[in-house]
Amino acid sequence: MTNSTSxxxxxxxxxxxxxxxxxxxAETEAPTNITLxxxxxxLSDELEQEVSHFDFDAALAEVHMDDDAAYVVSxxxxxxxxxxxxxxxxxxxxxxxxxxxxxxxxxxxxxxxxVIRMEFSKPSALKGQIYVADQKAMEVRMYLPVSNQIAVQxxxxxxxxxxxxxxxTDLDINTLFDFSRYEVALVDSIEDSGVVTYTxxxxxxxxxxxxVEVRSDTFIPHKVVVCENDTVVGSVTFANVxxxxxxxxxxxxxxxxxxxxxL
Amino acid sequence: MNVVRVGVSKLAVFxxxxxxxxxxxxxxxxxxxxxxxxxxxxxWQAGLGLTQETVRTIGFFGYEKTGIIGYLTLDDxxxxxxxxxxxxxxxxxxxxxxxxxxxxxxxxxxxxxxxMDNVAPHVGAYGEYSRMYGEYGHGLSGTAQLYVxxxxxxxxxxxxxxxxxxxxxxxxxxxxxxxxxxxxxxxEPSETLKLDLAYKExxxxxxGLLDVPNEPMSIGAGWNxxxxxxxxxxxx
Numbered sequence: 001m002t003n004s005t006s007x008x009x010x011x012x013x014x015x016x017x018x019x020x021x022x023x024x025x026a027e028t029e030a031p032t033n034i035t036l037x038x039x040x041x042x043l044s045d046e047l048e049q050e051v052s053h054f055d056f057d058a059a060l061a062e063v064h065m066d067d068d069a070a071y072v073v074s075x076x077x078x079x080x081x082x083x084x085x086x087x088x089x090x091x092x093x094x095x096x097x098x099x100x101x102x103x104x105x106x107x108x109x110x111x112x113x114x115v116i117r118m119e120f121s122k123p124s125a126l127k128g129q130i131y132v133a134d135q136k137a138m139e140v141r142m143y144l145p146v147s148n149q150i151a152v153q154x155x156x157x158x159x160x161x162x163x164x165x166x167x168x169t170d171l172d173i174n175t176l177f178d179f180s181r182y183e184v185a186l187v188d189s190i191e192d193s194g195v196v197t198y199t200x201x202x203x204x205x206x207x208x209x210x211x212v213e214v215r216s217d218t219f220i221p222h223k224v225v226v227c228e229n230d231t232v233v234g235s236v237t238f239a240n241v242x243x244x245x246x247x248x249x250x251x252x253x254x255x256x257x258x259x260x261x262x263l
Numbered sequence: 264m265n266v267v268r269v270g271v272s273k274l275a276v277f278x279x280x281x282x283x284x285x286x287x288x289x290x291x292x293x294x295x296x297x298x299x300x301x302x303x304x305x306x307w308q309a310g311l312g313l314t315q316e317t318v319r320t321i322g323f324f325g326y327e328k329t330g331i332i333g334y335l336t337l338d339d340x341x342x343x344x345x346x347x348x349x350x351x352x353x354x355x356x357x358x359x360x361x362x363x364x365x366x367x368x369x370x371x372x373x374x375x376x377x378x379m380d381n382v383a384p385h386v387g388a389y390g391e392y393s394r395m396y397g398e399y400g401h402g403l404s405g406t407a408q409l410y411v412x413x414x415x416x417x418x419x420x421x422x423x424x425x426x427x428x429x430x431x432x433x434x435x436x437x438x439x440x441x442x443x444x445x446x447x448x449x450x451e452p453s454e455t456l457k458l459d460l461a462y463k464e465x466x467x468x469x470x471g472l473l474d475v476p477n478e479p480m481s482i483g484a485g486w487n488x489x490x491x492x493x494x495x496x497x498x499x
Contacts, residue, residue, distance in 0.1 A: 120357070124358070124396075125356070125357045125358050125359050126324060126357035126358065127357070127358060127396075127397070128357075128358065128395070128397065129324065129357045129358075131323060142323070142324075142325075144325060144326075144355050144356075144357065145357065145358050145395045145397075146355050146356070146357065146358050146359055146360040146393055146394070146395050146400075147355045147360060148428060148432055148450075148452070149355075149454075151320075151326055153320070256452075257452045257453065258452055258453070259452070259453050259454040263291050263318050263320060263326065
């Protein structure tokens, strides 16, 4: 994984955690500490320990946030907290000088069934490729159009690889769980036909800044723009977002009839 | 405790862990063998095959197979042992795939696991490039064989092809080079049944291979005008 991708994902991860946290303070009565048990995923010992002792409230308290930003974040969090499933067209753009790398895919996920699906439409070389992760079956399935085959991999094998990956990449465990450097601010709000579009600014990771756009009718983030030194280096856009349509596990995991190859 | 919140957080960690694999490689190594029992132009035959293959995932998007395949067969009415030993590398990523293969043999390059033994000893190379566009695709494959017996000589074949995926995979190919012809290959979606038909200067050829469902076994037959082979292959 490249440094820029790592940082980009790091920020996205932090954003996800930030957006997940505030509702806990409002809804939890007794224990504010949440234990994230990931029995199936064998992370590195250090990361496993950090994750298992992770405290959302403590992490959130470290983040600098003004009242306006806190309001928007809490609204986002509330919208997400009730989420059962989600489907969206996702477009990832990475800008390298004058070149733009665009990856477009249909994304769907169900928290109830613990399945994720990504169906690629761009770039042309990946069109038709489908990726399904099923946490209940503990399998990841990848449909390859060129060979018309489905490659099946066990998640525990993947997680072992990931654990070693986390050990060797530039992800620093100490900084990954240090939230004191992060700051969230509401930088813009535009009203149009009764719907307000808010823009949150997330900063604190070296020279990267992330802008998250969210509309008041859904409070589901629909665009994330990543900047480095005031230059846009990438974006993630969510379009045609459909929430809670009771997606079945079969709908999400359905793949073309093809030979399965176990890796 | 907010269960849904934990679910979202777990999903975030899960996605992060999965995404970390984008630049990583998962590796699987396998060693398989098979026994062949058949009947051909040289009478009853028995054979043994060994395949060592390493599968390496390429990020989220594909995999690479590298390996060595070797076959030995002995025919009842033929004094020499027929053999085919090759190393290969196959890469499949999204809509693009390629294969490279080098081999040493005294049989024809296998078509659907069928080995015809009327060929002089040779070293050879095979390459293939494939590109799909939805249901349609095209590709190019090429084979070159350098004979190492006293007569020597070189055979080469280039096969451009078009591919259609409807109720299986249909491949229409032209054969150019030291031999000219046309061909049609069919792969049933689950690849249980494979057929290969060709009409060349040397005549008509037909091959078929059927994997027996839920059994480590396949049944195949090949006919290329003057030679015939039917076999059962048992995998272990």
